[in-house]
Amino acid sequence: MTETSIRTDYRVRASELVGRNWLNTGGRQLTLEDLRGKIVILDFWTFCCINCLHVLDELRPLEQKFSDVVVTVGVHSPKFEHEADPDALAAAVERYDIQHPVLDDPELTTWQAYTARAWPTLVVVDPEGYIVAHLSGEGHAAGLESLVEELVEEHSAKGTLHRGDGPYVPTESTAGDLRFPGKAVPLANGSLLIGDTGHHRLVELDADLVTVRRTIGSGEKGAADGTADVAQFNEPQGLAVLPQQVAQQIGYDVVVADSVNHLLRGVSLADGAVRTIAGNGVQRLLDAGNHVKARPAELQESPDQLGGYDGDTPEDATPRLTDTHLGTRPLEVSLSSPWDVLWSTVLERVVIAMAGTHQLFTFDPVTGSVDILAGTGLEGLLDGDGAEAWFAQSSGLAEDASGNLWVADSETSAVRTISFPEINGHRRTQVRTAIGTGLFDFGFRDGAADQARLQHPLGVTALPDGSVAIADTYNGAVRRYDPTTGHVSTLARGLSEPCDVLVDLTPTATGSEPLLIVVEANRHQLVRVPIPKEALAVDEGASQTQRPQTPVVAGSHALTIRFSAPKGQKLDDRWGDPTQLKISSSPEELLVSGGGTSVGLTRELVLSDSVSEGVLHITARAAACDGEPGGEIPDHAACHLYQQDWGIPVRISHDGETGLTLDLRGLD
Structure with a gap:
């Protein structure tokens, strides 16, 4: 095949932008005619999609460089039912700091008009209103920049390019001391450390869940190491407290999943100092449209992985993944949107929910070893041996009393469990689905696990009785799964995008009724929720992505x-x-x-x-x-x-x- 540009070889008029409402326009309802004279990039996205979030960040430098000639329009075409809620969309636009107009397209009207088939999809419209590019996936920033430069030159010469400000109008923030908090972890002193995601920092809260003891990070988006007031994060999410003996050996106490920076950071609780402990800051690109920034050997794939397969026929052929070890130079390894981290007492390593590549990694803070624990990088729901399993944007981790891992696998609306049986003297990694059936199935239903439904869960924690609590994010609920009975029930409802849940271990919570602490992202707060003896049973049906x-x-x-x-x-x-x-x-x-x-x-x-x-x-x-x-x-x-x-x-x-x-x- 020969090299080409991303520009189409046809001239088709762009369809009108039709939806329920516009955001980030100050109440103005835009039309394509309003954008005539500008180069328009239509970004078809849905806020559950990690690849869509990657594209938002890819477009930011382009929007800044060509701010007088390019207008990005986010066309939000939802996958999940919750994403069609206008309040949820408004919160997502604020959470991800989207600084361009967004069309609310809940019926997928504009999605269909532009024949989008995947999230994300990008369509470029020239200043005269003709489609000049139609792209799927991520990784198109360089090609888009070249195309924009070409269009600027062409339409400047024709006199059809209009320079000046676009229609974006910022909205006021709804946040307080916290802004869209992500994950939380209890500390030995009775306080909690929070990933204050929207403020790009960490916050230590007192046991009352309100009083701020201290902040770690300047609050400015970035990736700087240093003291607590100088260090920078970019949407930090999960946190893991290391065992004391490990922390003393390596000089930091907490591991932070710094999601947009594609880094792991280490934090010393004594002084709040921050250091980078894993990741080179370059996104590890194993999925839709992604670029790998090194030879495939950096992925530890055999050179013939794409050209050779195990099995006798193409029908049963599967790629060979010969090695899962990524090296002992952690600052040279690429990560992709690490979303949660957990210290595994069985593996004696930090487990990483690598949402961007639909995998689980491990990191040994003592040796620096980084390894793939489970997942091929393909997005979906497939159980079995860890090297063959599929995940879909894994976003929450927990460990139970037996050392098994529990995973909130958000895009399949599933909860997965990982065990480590000894077989012939070797520890194996086995993946099993507890709740969930696939990428397009979700709902709000209690009962037997094979019939129960969740909607994009982001957090999970082990309860004292051996069951697990689930932050059922898009259902606004906390759910409970009992592995003994295989039954799913509902513990709490009416929450606003709960994205993490943990057992309350503070002295004031040691009453007759156990409590959970829930991170309620869209209300910018942490709340306590009782665990009732009799959970409310729910059956609002099973759904599929429309x-x-x-x-x-x-x-x-x-x-x-x-x-x-x-x-x-x-x-x-x-x-x-x-x-x-x-x-x-x-x-x-x-x-x-x-x-x-x-x-x-x-x-x-x-x-x-x-x-x-x-x-x-x-x-x-x-x-x-x-x-x-x-x-x-x-x-x-x-x-x-x-x-x-x-x-x-x-x-x-x-x-x-x-x-x-x-x-x-x-x-x-």
Whole structure:
């Protein structure tokens, strides 16, 4: 394949922007005509999506550099029911410091008009109102900058570019001492340490959950180490207190998941000093459209991982992941949106919920060793051996009395458990799903675990009786799962995006009724919640993500994934075909043939005529390295792994489509 730009080769008028309301415009209802003369970047996003949050940060430098000619419009097209709540969207816009207009598109009207199929999707509209690029996934910042420069030159010459301020109008903050707090951890002195995410700092609160004892971090967004008043964070989330003997050996007490910086930070409680302990600050890019900033060997993948597979046929082939050890130089390892951290008494390591790559990592603070504990990097729900399991934006961690890990796997609305059985003298990592069924299933239902439903949980904690409490974030509830009975119940409702939950260990909580402390993000506070003897039973039904279904005919379908290496890169074909497709369906009976994993970006699918509707799950990968097309790849060239996951809802119709074409990247 030859190098190309991301610009399309067709001229199509952009559709009008239609939705329920506009945010960040001072109440003004915008139209495309209002934006004529500007280069418009439409960012189709949903606030649950980690890849969408990555794109928000990718766009910030571009928006700043071209502030007089570029207008970004966030088109919020929700996945979960809760995300369609206008108050929840307004809170998310404030939480993520979005400084451009946002269109509330709860019915996915504008999403459909622009044929978006995945979160995130970017569409570029030129100053005359024509679509010039249509991109899926993240990792497009460099290509967008080149395109904007090209459009500025072209439309300046034509006289169709209008410079000046855009329509963005900031809103007032609703926060107090805390601003969208993320996670909390109890300290030995009876206080709590909070990830004050929206203020980019840590806050130590007294046991009354109100009085601020001290803050750690300047409150300015950044990544600086130093004293408590100088250090900087960028949306810190999870915290883990280390055992005293480990802390004394290494010189810090608390590990912090510094999510947007893609770093782990170490904090000394004695003086509040902050140091970086893991991560090079460059996002580890293993998923949709991401770039890997080093040779694939940095990922500890065999050179032929994309070109060779275990198994006898493509239908049962799976990539070989030969090593999970990432090295003992933690400051050279790339991380991706670490969301929670936990000290594992079994592993004697810090476990990291690596939300950005849908994996769990471990970090040994004594040796500096960084390793992959579980997860292939593919997004979904798949149990089994840790090296083969799939996760989906894991965001909360807990350990029970037996040393098992519990994981709030947010995008699958699931709770997963990880055990470490000894098999033939070797410790294995086994993943099992306690609650949840898949990426598109959610709801609010108590009862047997296989029928119970959650909605985007972000936190979990072990309770004294062996059950676990779950911060069921988008249901505004705290739920309880009892592994003994396999039953799910509801402990509390009416909360505003609870994102963490922990057992209250303060002396005032040692009454007859145990208490939980809940981090209530959208009310900027921590609250105590009793654990009642009889939990309220709830059944508000099970739901699926409401996305438009594509009508398709039963029978044969030609699937094509369009991909070209961007400028300055070439496909890395040194070890065979560097592309890969993995395809499955829900229900399984929908796909008669064409499923499984194999090389190449085309596949012949056969859909059943006995299933009326379902979802096609498609993952495409391609590997490229820096170098000129037709030439050799230089030694030590930076190599890049591009990936996009699609869930395409379909319904069988006699006049439906007979083929499916998707873009891994925009094509010329």
